[in-house]
Amino acid sequence: MGYSTLLDIVGSTIMGGLLLLILMRVNGSSVQNTYDLSGERMVQQNIIEVVSLLEYDLRKIGYCNDYTQLPDPAVAIIKADSTSIWFLTDIVEKPDHLFGDGVLDTMKYYLGTTSELTATPNPNDRYLYRVVNSNTAKGVNLGVTQFKLTYFDVTGSKLTTLPVSPPFGIASIQIDVGVENPAAYGQDYSYQKRAIWRQVRLASRNFMLR
Numbered sequence: 001m002g003y004s005t006l007l008d009i010v011g012s013t014i015m016g017g018l019l020l021l022i023l024m025r026v027n028g029s030s031v032q033n034t035y036d037l038s039g040e041r042m043v044q045q046n047i048i049e050v051v052s053l054l055e056y057d058l059r060k061i062g063y064c065n066d067y068t069q070l071p072d073p074a075v076a077i078i079k080a081d082s083t084s085i086w087f088l089t090d091i092v093e094k095p096d097h098l099f100g101d102g103v104l105d106t107m108k109y110y111l112g113t114t115s116e117l118t119a120t121p122n123p124n125d126r127y128l129y130r131v132v133n134s135n136t137a138k139g140v141n142l143g144v145t146q147f148k149l150t151y152f153d154v155t156g157s158k159l160t161t162l163p164v165s166p167p168f169g170i171a172s173i174q175i176d177v178g179v180e181n182p183a184a185y186g187q188d189y190s191y192q193k194r195a196i197w198r199q200v201r202l203a204s205r206n207f208m209l210r
């Protein structure tokens with residue numbers, strides 16, 4: 001075997017290795033882009049699910065199909081702080097009770113801790129719990145990383161002393177929700193996009209009106 005033939009083999013091996021490396025990098029980038037795009041879509045879908053449920057429930061604070069069951073709106077919110085709220089409402093449980101059954105229910109939302117949710121790789125996500133009456137708490141596992149509540153009185157001033165309990169004096173609520181991908185590509189959450197939603201001054205007419 002001549003010297004030139006040996007150089008050809010070495011050169012071909014190097015070029016083949018470089019081409020293989022390039023193909024592997026292109027394939028890896030393609031997989032990561034696909035994973036990131038699907039993860040971002042998942043985050044958007046998850047925040048829509050969480051927000052839709054929150055808006056529906058919180059707008060019914062103090063509502064009852066039989067308004068005589070709750071004549072004083074000042075007691076509609078039982079307790080409230082920056083990451084939880086406990087209130088009276090009328091839950092629709094049967095198809096023939098489209099506006100509630102006229103019986104008061106209690107509902108509570110609260111944010112769990114990061115140590116509780118070990119089923120996902122993301123170290124930042126938590127359960128957002130929803131509790132109806134004395135039923136077992138149901139945790140929403142949709143990548144929620146933030147659930148913050150801010151309260152305002154009728155003058156628009158922020159209520160800074162928490163927790164708030166009756167007579168609560170709350171006229172509106174600001175809700176901040178953050179959601180991340182529960183399982184990011186390579187488990188690197190430093191660059192992952194977050195979906196953040198804010199409902200500024202959600203106000204239920206049941207706070208003050210009957």
